[in-house]
Amino acid sequence: MAMQRYDIEGYAKSIASRAVWALTEEARLTPKPGLVDARSSGAHSDMSLELMINSAEALRGTFEEIASVSYLHPPNQELREKIARIGREGERRMYTVTKGVNTHKGAIWALGLLTSARAVCAGEADSKRVLRLAGVIASFEDRYCPMEEKETNGQIVKRKYNISGAYEEAQQGFPHIRNEALPALLSARRAGKNEQEARLEALLALMAAVDDTCILHRGGSGALTTIKELAASCLQAAREGMGEFEEKFTSLSDYCSSRRLSPGGSADLLAAALFLGVEDERGREL
Numbered sequence: 001m002a003m004q005r006y007d008i009e010g011y012a013k014s015i016a017s018r019a020v021w022a023l024t025e026e027a028r029l030t031p032k033p034g035l036v037d038a039r040s041s042g043a044h045s046d047m048s049l050e051l052m053i054n055s056a057e058a059l060r061g062t063f064e065e066i067a068s069v070s071y072l073h074p075p076n077q078e079l080r081e082k083i084a085r086i087g088r089e090g091e092r093r094m095y096t097v098t099k100g101v102n103t104h105k106g107a108i109w110a111l112g113l114l115t116s117a118r119a120v121c122a123g124e125a126d127s128k129r130v131l132r133l134a135g136v137i138a139s140f141e142d143r144y145c146p147m148e149e150k151e152t153n154g155q156i157v158k159r160k161y162n163i164s165g166a167y168e169e170a171q172q173g174f175p176h177i178r179n180e181a182l183p184a185l186l187s188a189r190r191a192g193k194n195e196q197e198a199r200l201e202a203l204l205a206l207m208a209a210v211d212d213t214c215i216l217h218r219g220g221s222g223a224l225t226t227i228k229e230l231a232a233s234c235l236q237a238a239r240e241g242m243g244e245f246e247e248k249f250t251s252l253s254d255y256c257s258s259r260r261l262s263p264g265g266s267a268d269l270l271a272a273a274l275f276l277g278v279e280d281e282r283g284r285e286l
Protein backbone atom coordinates (compact mmCIF):
# COMPACT_ATOMS: atom_id res chain seq x y z
CA MET A 1 0.00 0.00 0.00
CA ALA A 2 1.33 3.44 -0.93
CA MET A 3 2.45 5.66 1.92
CA GLN A 4 0.63 8.79 3.07
CA ARG A 5 2.22 12.17 2.31
CA TYR A 6 3.45 12.38 5.92
CA ASP A 7 5.24 9.02 5.61
CA ILE A 8 6.79 9.96 2.26
CA GLU A 9 8.33 12.99 3.91
CA GLY A 10 9.80 10.78 6.64
CA TYR A 11 11.07 8.32 4.04
CA ALA A 12 12.64 11.13 1.99
CA LYS A 13 14.33 12.49 5.12
CA SER A 14 15.83 9.08 5.89
CA ILE A 15 17.24 8.64 2.35
CA ALA A 16 18.64 12.18 2.44
CA SER A 17 20.28 11.45 5.79
CA ARG A 18 21.96 8.45 4.26
CA ALA A 19 23.26 10.54 1.33
CA VAL A 20 24.64 13.23 3.67
CA TRP A 21 26.14 10.51 5.88
CA ALA A 22 27.86 8.93 2.84
CA LEU A 23 29.36 12.27 1.78
CA THR A 24 30.56 12.98 5.31
CA GLU A 25 32.06 9.49 5.72
CA GLU A 26 33.89 9.86 2.39
CA ALA A 27 35.30 13.25 3.41
CA ARG A 28 36.37 11.97 6.86
CA LEU A 29 38.08 8.83 5.51
CA THR A 30 41.76 9.35 6.30
CA PRO A 31 44.27 9.10 4.73
CA LYS A 32 43.22 9.59 1.08
CA PRO A 33 45.55 10.47 -1.79
CA GLY A 34 45.12 14.03 -3.16
CA LEU A 35 41.68 14.48 -1.59
CA VAL A 36 40.47 16.50 1.37
CA ASP A 37 40.57 14.38 4.54
CA ALA A 38 40.99 14.85 8.29
CA ARG A 39 44.76 15.10 7.90
CA SER A 40 45.09 17.61 5.07
CA SER A 41 43.44 19.32 2.13
CA GLY A 42 45.40 17.12 -0.28
CA ALA A 43 45.72 18.78 -3.68
CA HIS A 44 43.19 21.52 -2.85
CA SER A 45 44.28 24.92 -1.56
CA ASP A 46 40.69 26.23 -1.35
CA MET A 47 39.03 23.38 0.64
CA SER A 48 39.04 21.96 4.16
CA LEU A 49 37.27 19.10 5.92
CA GLU A 50 34.98 21.62 7.62
CA LEU A 51 34.00 23.08 4.24
CA MET A 52 33.28 19.59 2.85
CA ILE A 53 31.06 18.78 5.84
CA ASN A 54 29.20 22.11 5.65
CA SER A 55 28.68 21.55 1.94
CA ALA A 56 27.35 18.00 2.53
CA GLU A 57 24.96 19.28 5.19
CA ALA A 58 23.72 22.07 2.90
CA LEU A 59 22.72 19.40 0.37
CA ARG A 60 20.37 17.58 2.76
CA GLY A 61 17.31 19.47 1.44
CA THR A 62 18.32 18.74 -2.17
CA PHE A 63 18.42 14.98 -1.59
CA GLU A 64 15.21 15.15 0.42
CA GLU A 65 13.41 16.93 -2.41
CA ILE A 66 14.77 14.48 -4.98
CA ALA A 67 13.64 11.49 -2.88
CA SER A 68 10.24 13.04 -2.30
CA VAL A 69 9.44 13.74 -5.97
CA SER A 70 10.86 10.36 -7.00
CA TYR A 71 8.87 8.20 -4.57
CA LEU A 72 7.18 5.48 -6.70
CA HIS A 73 7.46 7.80 -9.74
CA PRO A 74 7.93 5.98 -13.07
CA PRO A 75 11.53 6.42 -14.25
CA ASN A 76 10.70 8.62 -17.23
CA GLN A 77 11.46 11.92 -18.96
CA GLU A 78 9.30 13.86 -16.51
CA LEU A 79 11.24 12.49 -13.52
CA ARG A 80 14.58 13.24 -15.22
CA GLU A 81 13.57 16.86 -15.72
CA LYS A 82 12.22 17.25 -12.18
CA ILE A 83 15.42 16.00 -10.56
CA ALA A 84 17.67 17.92 -12.98
CA ARG A 85 16.03 21.14 -11.79
CA ILE A 86 16.49 20.18 -8.13
CA GLY A 87 20.10 19.04 -8.78
CA ARG A 88 21.00 22.33 -10.43
CA GLU A 89 19.44 24.23 -7.52
CA GLY A 90 21.57 22.01 -5.22
CA GLU A 91 24.71 23.07 -7.11
CA ARG A 92 23.75 26.71 -6.54
CA ARG A 93 23.27 26.02 -2.81
CA MET A 94 26.69 24.37 -2.71
CA TYR A 95 28.39 27.35 -4.36
CA THR A 96 26.63 29.74 -1.97
CA VAL A 97 27.75 27.82 1.12
CA THR A 98 31.33 27.35 -0.15
CA LYS A 99 31.59 30.87 -1.63
CA GLY A 100 32.25 29.52 -5.10
CA VAL A 101 34.31 26.38 -4.41
CA ASN A 102 33.35 23.14 -6.20
CA THR A 103 33.16 20.75 -3.25
CA HIS A 104 30.45 18.35 -4.46
CA LYS A 105 29.36 18.94 -8.05
CA GLY A 106 30.07 15.37 -9.17
CA ALA A 107 28.68 13.98 -5.92
CA ILE A 108 25.35 15.80 -6.34
CA TRP A 109 25.04 14.19 -9.75
CA ALA A 110 25.84 10.61 -8.65
CA LEU A 111 24.03 10.67 -5.31
CA GLY A 112 21.12 12.66 -6.74
CA LEU A 113 20.48 9.93 -9.29
CA LEU A 114 20.90 7.12 -6.76
CA THR A 115 18.63 8.87 -4.26
CA SER A 116 16.04 9.17 -6.98
CA ALA A 117 16.39 5.53 -8.09
CA ARG A 118 16.11 4.29 -4.52
CA ALA A 119 12.90 6.25 -3.98
CA VAL A 120 11.46 5.10 -7.33
CA CYS A 121 11.44 1.54 -5.96
CA ALA A 122 10.65 2.73 -2.43
CA GLY A 123 13.55 0.81 -0.92
CA GLU A 124 12.35 -2.51 -2.36
CA ALA A 125 15.46 -3.17 -4.44
CA ASP A 126 19.04 -4.33 -4.07
CA SER A 127 22.04 -2.19 -5.03
CA LYS A 128 22.37 -3.63 -8.52
CA ARG A 129 18.78 -2.76 -9.39
CA VAL A 130 19.17 0.75 -7.93
CA LEU A 131 22.29 1.27 -10.08
CA ARG A 132 20.49 0.07 -13.21
CA LEU A 133 17.51 2.30 -12.51
CA ALA A 134 19.76 5.32 -11.93
CA GLY A 135 21.26 4.61 -15.38
CA VAL A 136 17.80 4.52 -16.92
CA ILE A 137 16.87 7.87 -15.34
CA ALA A 138 20.19 9.47 -16.39
CA SER A 139 19.65 8.34 -19.98
CA PHE A 140 16.61 10.53 -20.58
CA GLU A 141 17.51 13.78 -22.25
CA ASP A 142 17.99 16.79 -19.97
CA ARG A 143 15.93 19.06 -22.27
CA TYR A 144 16.02 22.14 -20.06
CA CYS A 145 19.76 22.03 -19.37
CA PRO A 146 20.84 25.68 -19.75
CA MET A 147 23.48 26.35 -22.40
CA GLU A 148 26.59 27.12 -20.35
CA GLU A 149 28.79 29.94 -21.59
CA LYS A 150 31.89 27.93 -20.77
CA GLU A 151 32.63 24.26 -21.44
CA THR A 152 33.03 22.26 -18.21
CA ASN A 153 36.36 20.64 -17.35
CA GLY A 154 34.74 17.28 -18.05
CA GLN A 155 33.55 18.33 -21.52
CA ILE A 156 37.01 19.67 -22.42
CA VAL A 157 38.89 16.49 -21.48
CA LYS A 158 36.25 14.12 -22.87
CA ARG A 159 36.65 15.80 -26.24
CA LYS A 160 40.44 15.85 -26.00
CA TYR A 161 41.00 12.25 -24.83
CA ASN A 162 37.85 10.54 -26.13
CA ILE A 163 36.95 9.02 -22.75
CA SER A 164 33.78 8.64 -20.66
CA GLY A 165 33.17 10.96 -17.70
CA ALA A 166 30.57 11.46 -14.99
CA TYR A 167 27.68 11.63 -17.45
CA GLU A 168 28.44 8.35 -19.18
CA GLU A 169 29.32 6.59 -15.91
CA ALA A 170 25.78 7.32 -14.74
CA GLN A 171 24.07 6.49 -18.02
CA GLN A 172 25.79 3.09 -18.05
CA GLY A 173 24.44 2.32 -14.56
CA PHE A 174 27.67 3.16 -12.70
CA PRO A 175 29.83 0.21 -13.86
CA HIS A 176 32.73 1.28 -11.63
CA ILE A 177 30.56 1.17 -8.50
CA ARG A 178 29.16 -2.23 -9.48
CA ASN A 179 32.42 -3.83 -10.68
CA GLU A 180 35.08 -2.13 -8.57
CA ALA A 181 33.90 -0.32 -5.44
CA LEU A 182 31.23 -2.71 -4.13
CA PRO A 183 33.26 -5.93 -4.70
CA ALA A 184 36.34 -4.27 -3.11
CA LEU A 185 34.34 -3.21 -0.04
CA LEU A 186 32.78 -6.63 0.29
CA SER A 187 35.97 -8.64 -0.13
CA ALA A 188 37.94 -6.45 2.33
CA ARG A 189 35.17 -6.75 4.93
CA ARG A 190 35.06 -10.52 4.40
CA ALA A 191 38.84 -10.70 4.79
CA GLY A 192 38.42 -9.19 8.27
CA LYS A 193 39.73 -5.72 7.43
CA ASN A 194 38.36 -2.85 9.49
CA GLU A 195 35.90 -0.42 7.89
CA GLN A 196 38.53 2.29 7.22
CA GLU A 197 40.77 -0.25 5.46
CA ALA A 198 37.84 -1.61 3.44
CA ARG A 199 36.85 1.90 2.29
CA LEU A 200 40.42 2.78 1.37
CA GLU A 201 40.68 -0.42 -0.70
CA ALA A 202 37.45 0.53 -2.47
CA LEU A 203 38.85 4.00 -3.23
CA LEU A 204 42.09 2.49 -4.58
CA ALA A 205 40.13 0.03 -6.74
CA LEU A 206 38.23 2.99 -8.21
CA MET A 207 41.38 5.07 -8.74
CA ALA A 208 43.01 2.14 -10.56
CA ALA A 209 40.12 1.95 -13.05
CA VAL A 210 38.24 5.27 -13.45
CA ASP A 211 39.08 7.79 -16.19
CA ASP A 212 38.79 10.62 -13.71
CA THR A 213 38.21 13.90 -15.54
CA CYS A 214 39.49 15.86 -12.49
CA ILE A 215 42.91 14.20 -12.89
CA LEU A 216 42.89 14.46 -16.69
CA HIS A 217 42.02 18.15 -16.57
CA ARG A 218 44.78 19.07 -14.17
CA GLY A 219 47.48 16.59 -15.19
CA GLY A 220 46.76 15.11 -18.63
CA SER A 221 46.81 11.48 -19.71
CA GLY A 222 50.34 10.71 -18.42
CA ALA A 223 49.27 11.65 -14.89
CA LEU A 224 46.09 9.56 -15.13
CA THR A 225 48.08 6.50 -16.26
CA THR A 226 50.62 6.94 -13.44
CA ILE A 227 47.90 7.32 -10.80
CA LYS A 228 46.07 4.24 -12.07
CA GLU A 229 49.29 2.20 -11.89
CA LEU A 230 50.28 3.47 -8.44
CA ALA A 231 46.76 2.83 -7.11
CA ALA A 232 46.69 -0.71 -8.55
CA SER A 233 50.05 -1.50 -7.00
CA CYS A 234 48.97 -0.07 -3.63
CA LEU A 235 45.77 -2.12 -3.72
CA GLN A 236 47.68 -5.30 -4.48
CA ALA A 237 50.04 -4.65 -1.54
CA ALA A 238 47.04 -4.00 0.76
CA ARG A 239 45.27 -7.19 -0.35
CA GLU A 240 48.33 -9.38 -0.05
CA GLY A 241 49.25 -7.86 3.32
CA MET A 242 52.66 -6.93 1.95
CA GLY A 243 54.86 -4.72 4.14
CA GLU A 244 55.35 -2.38 1.17
CA PHE A 245 51.87 -0.91 1.45
CA GLU A 246 52.87 2.17 3.52
CA GLU A 247 55.70 3.01 1.15
CA LYS A 248 53.53 2.60 -1.94
CA PHE A 249 50.70 4.63 -0.44
CA THR A 250 53.11 7.45 0.44
CA SER A 251 54.39 7.50 -3.17
CA LEU A 252 50.84 7.76 -4.48
CA SER A 253 49.88 10.51 -1.99
CA ASP A 254 53.06 12.49 -2.66
CA TYR A 255 52.58 12.18 -6.41
CA CYS A 256 49.03 13.58 -6.14
CA SER A 257 49.78 16.37 -3.68
CA SER A 258 52.98 17.62 -5.33
CA ARG A 259 51.25 17.89 -8.73
CA ARG A 260 47.90 19.16 -7.33
CA LEU A 261 46.10 16.08 -8.64
CA SER A 262 42.84 14.99 -7.03
CA PRO A 263 40.77 11.89 -7.81
CA GLY A 264 37.45 13.71 -7.24
CA GLY A 265 35.51 11.33 -9.51
CA SER A 266 36.66 8.28 -7.55
CA ALA A 267 35.79 10.05 -4.29
CA ASP A 268 32.24 10.65 -5.56
CA LEU A 269 31.87 7.00 -6.57
CA LEU A 270 33.12 5.86 -3.15
CA ALA A 271 30.49 8.05 -1.46
CA ALA A 272 27.89 6.55 -3.78
CA ALA A 273 29.00 3.01 -2.89
CA LEU A 274 28.73 3.84 0.83
CA PHE A 275 25.25 5.22 0.23
CA LEU A 276 24.21 1.91 -1.36
CA GLY A 277 25.84 -0.30 1.25
CA VAL A 278 26.70 -3.86 0.33
CA GLU A 279 24.39 -6.84 0.51
CA ASP A 280 25.33 -10.47 0.78
CA GLU A 281 23.98 -13.14 -1.58
CA ARG A 282 20.59 -13.05 0.16
CA GLY A 283 20.29 -9.28 -0.14
CA ARG A 284 21.08 -8.67 3.54
CA GLU A 285 23.06 -5.52 4.15
CA LEU A 286 26.57 -6.06 5.46
Ligand SMILES: CC(C)(COP(=O)(O)OP(=O)(O)OC[C@H]1O[C@@H](n2cnc3c(N)ncnc32)[C@H](O)[C@@H]1O)[C@@H](O)C(=O)NCCC(=O)NCCS
Nearest residue numbers: 084087106109112152153154165166169211212213264265
Ligand atom coordinates in the same frame (compact mmCIF):
# COMPACT_ATOMS: atom_id res chain seq x y z
C1 LIG B 1 27.07 15.39 -15.10
C2 LIG B 1 27.64 16.57 -14.33
C3 LIG B 1 28.48 16.05 -13.18
C4 LIG B 1 28.50 17.42 -15.25
O1 LIG B 1 29.58 16.64 -15.76
P1 LIG B 1 30.83 17.30 -16.54
O2 LIG B 1 31.79 16.19 -16.83
O3 LIG B 1 30.36 18.11 -17.70
O4 LIG B 1 31.32 18.37 -15.48
P2 LIG B 1 32.53 18.70 -14.53
O5 LIG B 1 33.84 18.43 -15.16
O6 LIG B 1 32.34 20.11 -14.08
O7 LIG B 1 32.31 17.77 -13.24
C5 LIG B 1 32.40 16.41 -13.27
C6 LIG B 1 32.56 15.88 -11.86
O8 LIG B 1 32.25 14.51 -11.88
C7 LIG B 1 33.20 13.73 -11.15
N1 LIG B 1 33.90 12.82 -12.09
C8 LIG B 1 35.00 13.02 -12.81
N2 LIG B 1 35.29 11.97 -13.58
C9 LIG B 1 34.36 11.04 -13.32
C10 LIG B 1 34.11 9.73 -13.82
N3 LIG B 1 34.89 9.17 -14.75
N4 LIG B 1 33.05 9.08 -13.33
C11 LIG B 1 32.24 9.63 -12.40
N5 LIG B 1 32.42 10.87 -11.90
C12 LIG B 1 33.46 11.57 -12.36
C13 LIG B 1 34.12 14.71 -10.49
O9 LIG B 1 33.68 15.02 -9.21
C14 LIG B 1 34.02 15.96 -11.36
O10 LIG B 1 34.27 17.15 -10.66
C15 LIG B 1 26.50 17.36 -13.68
O11 LIG B 1 26.98 18.53 -13.08
C16 LIG B 1 25.30 17.73 -14.52
O12 LIG B 1 25.29 17.81 -15.73
N6 LIG B 1 24.24 18.00 -13.85
C17 LIG B 1 22.97 18.44 -14.43
C18 LIG B 1 21.93 18.45 -13.38
C19 LIG B 1 21.22 17.14 -13.33
O13 LIG B 1 20.75 16.58 -14.30
N7 LIG B 1 21.05 16.57 -12.14
C20 LIG B 1 20.28 15.35 -12.00
C21 LIG B 1 20.65 14.54 -10.87
S1 LIG B 1 20.87 15.42 -9.38
Ligand SMILES: Nc1ncnc2c1ncn2[C@@H]1O[C@H](COP(=O)(O)OP(=O)(O)OP(=O)(O)O)[C@@H](O)[C@H]1O
Nearest residue numbers: 027035036102103104105106107214264265267268
Ligand atom coordinates in the same frame (compact mmCIF):
# COMPACT_ATOMS: atom_id res chain seq x y z
N1 LIG C 1 37.19 14.53 -0.36
C1 LIG C 1 37.19 15.20 -1.50
N2 LIG C 1 38.19 16.08 -1.77
C2 LIG C 1 38.19 16.73 -2.95
N3 LIG C 1 37.27 16.59 -3.93
C3 LIG C 1 36.24 15.76 -3.72
C4 LIG C 1 36.16 15.03 -2.49
N4 LIG C 1 35.05 14.29 -2.53
C5 LIG C 1 34.45 14.50 -3.73
N5 LIG C 1 35.16 15.38 -4.46
C6 LIG C 1 34.77 15.76 -5.83
O1 LIG C 1 35.79 16.40 -6.55
C7 LIG C 1 35.26 17.46 -7.33
C8 LIG C 1 36.19 18.66 -7.23
O2 LIG C 1 37.33 18.44 -8.00
P1 LIG C 1 38.19 19.61 -8.63
O3 LIG C 1 38.60 20.57 -7.57
O4 LIG C 1 39.25 18.94 -9.42
O5 LIG C 1 37.13 20.30 -9.57
P2 LIG C 1 37.15 21.72 -10.25
O6 LIG C 1 37.12 22.82 -9.22
O7 LIG C 1 36.01 21.66 -11.20
O8 LIG C 1 38.54 21.65 -11.03
P3 LIG C 1 39.76 22.67 -11.11
O9 LIG C 1 40.03 23.15 -9.70
O10 LIG C 1 40.87 21.80 -11.67
O11 LIG C 1 39.29 23.74 -12.06
C9 LIG C 1 33.88 17.79 -6.81
O12 LIG C 1 32.94 17.82 -7.87
C10 LIG C 1 33.57 16.69 -5.81
O13 LIG C 1 32.35 16.02 -6.10
